[in-house]
Amino acid sequence: MLEIKNLHAEVEGKPILKGIDLSIAPGEVHAIMGPNGSGKSTLSYVLAGREGYEVTAGQVTFQGKNLLDMEPEERAGEGVFLALQYPVEIPGVPNTTFLKEAVNSIRKYRGESEVDAMQFLKLMRAKLKELGMSDEYLKRAVNVGFSGGEKKRNEMLQMAMLEPSLAVLDETDSGLDIDALKAVAEGVNAMCAPERSMLVITHYQRLLDHIVPDHVHIMVGGRIVRSGGPELAHELERKGYAEFVGKAA
Amino acid sequence: MTEQNQALESYEAQAKALVAKLAPALAAPRQAAFERFSRGGIPATRLESWKYTNLARALRSTEFRTLEEVGVLAGPDLLPAPLAEGAQRIVFVNGRFRRDLSAADLPDGVRIDSLQDLATSRPSEIEEIFGEGLEEPLFDLNTVLAEDGAVLSFEPGTIHDRPIEILWLSGLTQTPASFHPRLAIRLGAGAAGTVVERCHGLGDQSYFANAAGTISLAPAARLNHLRLNADSAGAIQTNTILVRLSREATYNGFLLNLGAALSRQEIHAWLEGEQAECRLNGAYLLSGAQHGDVTTRIEHRAPSTISRETFKGALDDRARAVFQGKIVVDPDAQKADGRMLNKTLLLSDKAEIDSKPELEIYADDVQCAHGATAGEIDNEALFYLRSRGIAEPKARAILVESFLADALDGFAVEALRPALDACLAEWLAARGTDEGTTK
Numbered sequence: 001m002l003e004i005k006n007l008h009a010e011v012e013g014k015p016i017l018k019g020i021d022l023s024i025a026p027g028e029v030h031a032i033m034g035p036n037g038s039g040k041s042t043l044s045y046v047l048a049g050r051e052g053y054e055v056t057a058g059q060v061t062f063q064g065k066n067l068l069d070m071e072p073e074e075r076a077g078e079g080v081f082l083a084l085q086y087p088v089e090i091p092g093v094p095n096t097t098f099l100k101e102a103v104n105s106i107r108k109y110r111g112e113s114e115v116d117a118m119q120f121l122k123l124m125r126a127k128l129k130e131l132g133m134s135d136e137y138l139k140r141a142v143n144v145g146f147s148g149g150e151k152k153r154n155e156m157l158q159m160a161m162l163e164p165s166l167a168v169l170d171e172t173d174s175g176l177d178i179d180a181l182k183a184v185a186e187g188v189n190a191m192c193a194p195e196r197s198m199l200v201i202t203h204y205q206r207l208l209d210h211i212v213p214d215h216v217h218i219m220v221g222g223r224i225v226r227s228g229g230p231e232l233a234h235e236l237e238r239k240g241y242a243e244f245v246g247k248a249a
Numbered sequence: 250m251t252e253q254n255q256a257l258e259s260y261e262a263q264a265k266a267l268v269a270k271l272a273p274a275l276a277a278p279r280q281a282a283f284e285r286f287s288r289g290g291i292p293a294t295r296l297e298s299w300k301y302t303n304l305a306r307a308l309r310s311t312e313f314r315t316l317e318e319v320g321v322l323a324g325p326d327l328l329p330a331p332l333a334e335g336a337q338r339i340v341f342v343n344g345r346f347r348r349d350l351s352a353a354d355l356p357d358g359v360r361i362d363s364l365q366d367l368a369t370s371r372p373s374e375i376e377e378i379f380g381e382g383l384e385e386p387l388f389d390l391n392t393v394l395a396e397d398g399a400v401l402s403f404e405p406g407t408i409h410d411r412p413i414e415i416l417w418l419s420g421l422t423q424t425p426a427s428f429h430p431r432l433a434i435r436l437g438a439g440a441a442g443t444v445v446e447r448c449h450g451l452g453d454q455s456y457f458a459n460a461a462g463t464i465s466l467a468p469a470a471r472l473n474h475l476r477l478n479a480d481s482a483g484a485i486q487t488n489t490i491l492v493r494l495s496r497e498a499t500y501n502g503f504l505l506n507l508g509a510a511l512s513r514q515e516i517h518a519w520l521e522g523e524q525a526e527c528r529l530n531g532a533y534l535l536s537g538a539q540h541g542d543v544t545t546r547i548e549h550r551a552p553s554t555i556s557r558e559t560f561k562g563a564l565d566d567r568a569r570a571v572f573q574g575k576i577v578v579d580p581d582a583q584k585a586d587g588r589m590l591n592k593t594l595l596l597s598d599k600a601e602i603d604s605k606p607e608l609e610i611y612a613d614d615v616q617c618a619h620g621a622t623a624g625e626i627d628n629e630a631l632f633y634l635r636s637r638g639i640a641e642p643k644a645r646a647i648l649v650e651s652f653l654a655d656a657l658d659g660f661a662v663e664a665l666r667p668a669l670d671a672c673l674a675e676w677l678a679a680r681g682t683d684e685g686t687t688k
Contacts, residue, residue: 048632048636049635049636050632050636051628051632052628071635071641072632072635072636073635073636073638073639073640073641073644075636076635076636076637076638077638081636082636084633084636087633088627088629088630088633090630090633090634090647090648090651091651091654091655092650092651092652092653092654092655092658093647093650093651093654097647098634098637098647101639101643101647102634102637102638102639103638105637105638105639105640105643106637106638109638141651158637162637162638
C-alpha cells in the first residue's frame with residue numbers, strides 16, 4: 001500500500017527527515033513513536049503534501065503511484081487522510097458544508113457521481129451515530145469553539161465520511177483526557193478494515209493500549225532507529241527514549 | 250483652474266435649466282447647494298476625507314455629458330430577476346423613473362413616488378426633502394443637478410417587511426453620461442420596512458452616477474436597507490447618504506460593493522434620539538484595477554445610542570479599497586456604545602487597502618472600540634481543506650466566504666441572504682477561474 005524509501009525532507013533549509021524507510025501493507029496498523037523534534041509530524045505533513053516541506057531525496061509510492069508528485073487534494077482523492085494534531089478552526093463555514101464539499105470533491109476525483117443533500121445528511125447522521133456524536137456537530141462552524149476532544153472527534157468523523165485507504169493520525173492523543181482518548185480510539189478501531197491501513201504517530205504509549213498496532217517503529221533524529229511488534233511500545237514505556245536518543249547520536 | 254471654472258459654469262447652466270423645467274420651489278435649495286459646491290468644486294485629494302480617492306482625476310479623464318447631450322439607446326429588453334422572490338420593484342434607467350418597467354403593488358400606508366411626480370403633485374414635500382441634506386460636495390452637486398429619483402414613505406405604524414426593490418439601471422448611452430439620482434426614505438413612528446437598492450450596469454459604456462439620499466426614521470421606526478453596487482466595469486459611481494435616527498429607531502444597513510471602476514460610498518448616520526441603534530455592515534469584493542471607497546461617519550448625538558459597524562473585504566489583482574470610518578460621540582451622548590471593525594483579505598500582493606478607523610469622543614461615560622486588520626489567506630486552513638480533497642480554488646473560495654461571514658451575519662435579513670450569498674458565490678467563481686491559470 002505505502003512504500004517509503006530513503007526519504008529525506010527539510011523545512012526552511014533545515015534537514016528533518018534523514019532517510020526514512022517504511023513499508024505498510026493493506027490492513028496493517030503501524031505506530032511511529034518518538035520524542036519531540038524527532039520528525040514524526042514532518043513525516044505526516046510530507047505524506048499529506050503540505051507546502052514548505054521539501055523532499056530532498058527518496059521516494060514515496062502509494063498504491064503504485066508516486067505520491068510526492070501530487071497536490072494535497074489529489075492525495076486525498078487517492079485515499080490518503082491526515083488527522084491533524086491541531087485541527088484548524090474555520091469560522092462561518094458549517095461542518096456539513098465542509099464535509100459535503102470534501103466528500104463530493106473526492107467522489108468527483110474518483111469519477112463517481114456527487115451525493116445530493118438528502119443522501120449526504122443520511123450518511124452523515126449514520127456516521128455520527130456510529131461515533132456516538134450528537135447532530136449538533138452538523139450545524140456548528142468547523143472546529144470553532146470545539147474542545148480539544150471535540151476537535152479530534154471531528155477528525156474521526158471526517159475520516160469516517162471520507163473512508164481513506166491510508167489514515168495517518170498525527171498525535172491524535174495529544175491534549176485528550178482518558179475518556180476522549182477512548183472515544184477517539186474506538187472511532188479508529190471501528191474504521192479498521194482489511195483494505196485500510198493506519199499510521200499512528202504518537203509520543204506516548206497510552207494510545208497504543210487502545211489502538212493495538214501490528215508494527216511499532218521508533219523514530220529519533222529523523223530516522224527509524226528500531227522496529228518491532230506491539231511489545232516495543234511497552235519496552236519504551238519502561239525505559240524511556242533516552243537509550244534510543246543515545247543510539248541515534 | 251480654468252478647467253474647474255468651465256466645469257462649474259456647465260453645472261450652473263444645467264442647474265438653471267433644471268429649475269425652469271422642474272419644481273421652481275427647488276430654486277432656493279439648488280442655489281444654496283451650488284454656492285457651497287462652487288467653493289471647492291469636485292473634491293481634491295488634498296482634502297483629508299478624500300486623501301485616498303482621486304475622483305477629480307477620474308472625472309477629468311473621460312468627458313461625461315448630460316443625458317440630453319448623449320444619445321440614449323433603447324432598452325433594456327431584459328431586466329435582471331428580482332433579488333428576493335415576490336419583491337415589489339421600481340426601476341430607474343440612468344436615474345430616470347421608468348413606469349413601464351416598474352411593478353409595485355403596495356399596501357395602504359406605503360407610497361413610492363418618483364421625484365418628477367412629486368414635484369408636480371406635492372411640491373412642498375420635495376422642498377422639505379431637498380432642505381435636509383448634507384453639506385458635502387457630492388451631496389451638494391446632487392442637490393444642484395438631481396432630475397429624478399425615488400421617494401419612499403411609510404405612514405406611522407405601517408409594517409411592511411416584504412422587500413421593496415429599487416433597481417438603478419445605468420448605461421446604454423452612445424457616449425459617457427452623467428446623472429444624479431436622488432433617494433429619500435421616510436418612516437413614520439413605529440413603521441417598519443425593508444428596502445433594497447440595486448445598482449446594475451448595462452453594457453460597457455462608462456458613466457458617472459452621483460447618487461445622494463436621505464433616510465429619516467421617526468421614533469421606534471425600523472428599516473432594513475441593502476445596497477448592492479454592481480455597476481459597469483468602466484463606471485464611476487458615488488453615493489452619499491444621510492441617515493437620521495430618532496428615539497428607539499433602528500437602521501440595519503448592508504452595503505455590498507462589487508462594481509464600478511471607481512466608487513465612493515459615503516454614509517453619515519446621526520443618532521439623534523435616545524436608544525437609537527445603527528447597524529451598518531458591508532463587504533467589498535474588488536478585482537482588476539477597481540477602486541472602492543467606503544467612508545462612514547456615525548454621530549452619537551443622544552444618550553444610550555448604539556452603533557455596530559463591520560466592514561470586510563477581499564481584494565484581488567491590483568484592486569484598491571479605502572475604508573474611512575469615524576465614530577463621533579457628542580458631549581451629552583452619555584452611555585453611548587459604538588463599535589467598528591474593518592478587516593481586509595488581500596488575495597494578491599498587488600492589492601491595497603487604506604484603512605482609517607477613528608474615534609472622536611467628547612462624553613466621559615461611553616463604550617467605544619475600533620479595530621482594523623489586513624492579511625492574507627491562512628495557509629494552514631488552506632492546507633486543511635485541500636488535505637480533505639477540496640481543490641485549491643474552491644478551498645480559497647471557502648476561506649473567503651468564511652472570512653466575510655460575520656459581516657453578512659450581522660445584517661440578518663433572511664429574505665435577502667440567498668441573494669447576497671449568490672453575489673458572493675458569483676464573484677468567487679470568477680476568482681476561481683483566474684486562480685487556475687495564474688497559480
